[in-house]
Amino acid sequence: MAPGPTCTLSVDRQGVATIVLTNPPVNALHPDVLSALQNLLEECHSRADVKAVVITGSGKNFCAGFDIAQFAAQSPEKVKESVSGASQILTRVLEEGAKPTVAAIQGVALGGGCEVAAACNARVCTPDAKIGLPELQLGIIPGFGGTQRLPRLVGLQTGLELILTSKSVKGAKAHSLGLVDEIAKTPQELLATAKAVALDLASGKRKRVRTLDREDRLEPKDIAKMILGIAREQTKKRAPNVQHPLLCIDAIEAGVLNGGKAGLAAETAAFNEAARLPAHKALVNIFFAMRGTKKVKGVSDGTKLAVPKRKLGTVAVIGGGLMGSGIATASLEAGMSVVLKEINQKFLDAGVSRIRSNLTSRVKKGKLTEQKLEQMMQRLKGVLTYDRRDFQQVDIVVEAVIEVVGLKQQIFKDLEEVCRPDCILSTNTSTIDITLIAQKMRQPERIIGAHFFSPAHVMPLLEIVRSSQTPADVTRDLLRYGSQIRKTPVVVGNCTGFAVNRVFFPYTMAAMLLADAGVDAFRIDRVVQRAFGMPIGPFRLTDLVGGDVSKHVGGNFLLSFPERTYGNPSGQIAQLNDKKWFGEKTARGFYRYDKGEKKRTKAVKDLEAIGPVFQKSAQHAQTHLGVPSLLGVSDRDIVEMIFYPVVNEACRVLAEGIVEKPKDMDIASVMSMGFPAYRGGLVHWADAECGAAHIAARLQTFAKMFPQQSGFFVPCEYLLNCAYRGVPLSQGQAFYQSPVSRL
Structure with a gap:
């Protein structure tokens, strides 16, 4: 039986104690982990052979935060007690204890993990470490001191932005912001670097800093009030129906104006208030719903299937329009090779151009390099025919042509002739019964729906549509494809409109x-x-x-x-x-669409035109x-x-x-x-x-x-x-x- 959530302790010859948070795979802060952390820190502070303490995580991660499962397993009151108690413990034994503490961060340090690190006297991370406070996404606010310590490390303006947007930052950025003190060149050097910093703190070579007492990064109080006021107004405008972001700002303000300890008390009160609001329960429901979509009865619930998992290295996309080019883009970004099929060179060139444009927008946003873009484009092959030499290499096909039944039927009849028997044949239809599309196939059970939402490379959902004949292994591997291209796949039954479009008609x-x-x-x-x-x-x-x-x-x-x-x-x-007023694409519809100064389309009510x-x-x-x-x-x-x-x-x-x-x-x-x-x-x-x-x-x-x-x-x-x-x-x-x- 695997050991339960805990922490382990070791002390080296130089007197540096290493406490390892142990709750695989992401070392979530289960109450047992928090209890073990407190006990081991108190032991370290009392031991004469310990000069300093390094906190790190087992495996590839530091800590992904408070164990979200506790929100479902415990009463709200019990969760509040755990959070409130942990906030006090971190201050007393991690930040203010007799021995200095250093966080050694690899992988993720999110939520409570970030707060544990912030409470240490120094922080060291790997270049690719990911650090942030995403609590607002769960309808609560940071409750382990994050509202107080993060602004003191990076400044109020930056701290507000990171907390209110739930943004995380990577190693180099975290260092430039002041969130971490040192960067280890490689993961292998992380612990050694952290121990060196810990010994410097213990010897006095490096000044020991208690984050909660810092004010050097905070703006003057009159400017701080102005910044907080602007943040409050922007938050009300951006999210008018939720209260917890405003409670978060209130807690931050209390600390900036009245000191860190007063801020911690305000944070605890604000956390408890946020935990009572409907948004918290609602967002926790979404958290668990997202993680439950991949567990499908008889497919991916532990059921052993006779057919082994397929290799999913190459996808063929039939149709290079807006939807097809988006699907191809998402597949290329996931590292797959793509065969793009069109009916003539003009349409094919347009499809390839759309894909390049999609990827170029990622380059402009700093999320992709020009070099990687060109490498992706090298994995794209455009074709005009169903050449066996191309389609025999394909592991999955996604048809994405216009919603004409006869055309789709002919396409799948052709695909069945040129693709391998184990190739997944899927249609991106948004409303048509997939068994109707499969009527001309020799093996109609092969077809499955892969319904993307436009724009396909951006929208996160993938509806996987199966009929009563769809083999379980095909559903399983299409689920894998969805995860591979970073979509949240939801398996649904076959009917007009499937789940989403039918429910929202x-x-x-x-x-x-x-x-x-x-x-x-x-x-x-x-x-x-x-x-x-x-x-x-x-x-x-x-x-x-x-x-x-x-x-x-x-x-x-x-x-x-x-x-x-x-x-x-x-x-x-x-x-x-x-009138041929089809909406945005024709610049007229229920609204008129004008180009603004920044070349962004703006919807304008034209009552004179639309009134009749x-x-x-x-x-x-x-x-x-x-x-x-x-x-x-x-x-x-x-x-x-x-x-x-x-x-x-x-x-x-x-x-x-x-x-x-x-x-x-x-x-x-x-x-x-x-x-x-x-x-x-x-x-x-x-x-x-x-x-x-x-x-x-x-x-x-x-x-x-x-x-x-x-x-x-x-x-x-x-x-x-x-x-x-x-x-x-x-x-x-x-x-x-x-x-x-x-x-």
Whole structure:
């Protein structure tokens, strides 16, 4: 049995004690690790043969922070006790103890790991070490003294930026900022360098510094107040619906104005307050949801499969448009070779140019060198035919052409002839049933969906769509491909729209329905974006996706789910398509798109141009479709009318088993549609802030308000079942067996 979380101690002949944080693989600060660290430090301070102490981590990492599993395993009160106690311990035995302490950092020193290092009297790291405080991503604030010590090491302005953005810095940057004192040239030299610094501190050759007492890097208090005020205003503007970043600023301010010890007390109080807020529970849900997507029943849950893992070195991308070039870019960045197939030289050249442009943008941001860009481009081969010499080398194919069933069917018929039998054949379709695409194949079970979101090299989600025939080993290896190209893969079932697009098809339709009922469309966008927290509203999203694409996708849902969709033949999208106003790509849509001084596209409301479109749509809807004219609609009404139909469709997806776990739906909604992470994902939000009974009741009210469109709002059986039983939607799969009568 592997040893539990702990720390180990050794003392060398020179009198340097080395304490090793031991909780593989990332040495998370489990309460047992913190307890062992305290006991060993107290022992070192009392031993005559110990001159100084070096703290390091086992394996390749220093420490990735507090053990997040404790948020789920312990009560909030217990977690608060652990954090508060650790803050005091670090100050007493690590920073102010009898013997000087040095942190020897390799790998990651994040969150609590960074705070442990900051509490030491000096820090040494490797060039590639990664140091930072990402706690705000979990809805809390640094609780082990990070709000006080980081600004004292790097200055208030830089400290605020690092903490509020959850940015981490690497070795050289950390040294230039003052976060670390020395850099070891190689990992092998790390411990020796740290020990040398420790002996210098013990002998007085190097001045011992207690970080909490430092003020030399802090700005004068009048300037500090100004900096803190600006940070507070920017935070309110950037994240108007969350409180924990403001609590963090409050804690930092208390320390800057009243001293480090007062700051620690303020930090503990702010941490406890943040831990009580809904955002903390929501963001922890997202943390665990992200890590749970790769565990798929019968595939990657420990099940042993007969087919060994495939080599995934070369991918063929069919189609070099925006989506295909993005997929190729992500694959090249992951170290793979890419075969890009197009139908003619013009399209092929355009695809290659897009890939180079994608990579060049990374160079401009300092995330890629010109040399590496050229090395990546050397691994790209453009082709115009299905030459066996090219496709026999391919391990996985991703088809990314336009959504035309016949074209896709022919492509997979051709691919089946030229690719190896073990090659994964996947389609990037966003809505089409994958078994329909496979109808002309000799082995239709080979096909699997690999649905990327645009832009594919940026968006983090990959929907893996499997049918009832898809072999488990194909799903397993496509999961590996997703991880290899740094995507979060979510396995879903096969249906029109799969999980994300199917669940969110009511999102835009509800907005169109409300606009037809007389609600100002730009107000809808404003409420959904500013009040609720989506990146952009539904009308702005339609412009971004493209009105022509929206019309095509909406048509698929009208055909598949006619009983619960809203369609207006004289609606806004239909009129915009007639005008060839497809959104951003044509500079006209629901908004007008102008180029600003910095050549950035700006969305502008052009009421004179778009007003007649809304008027004609509303007139037809109210005259021929029975849509009422709504007056006095509140912001809350708008949010509920937009999102409750989305929750309703998510319930159907859960009932049908299209997603295996509710948390998969949560992470998919956040990573694809930009559902606010601080709301925990779609299902979590529905449970935490609304509840099944309230959602069902409101949908029934909406159905009565729109009698001729009632099918759009009528709550599904899964939702009614949860409301009737009083169980959360996230637990409804365990109880959903048969329909219940309408409430």
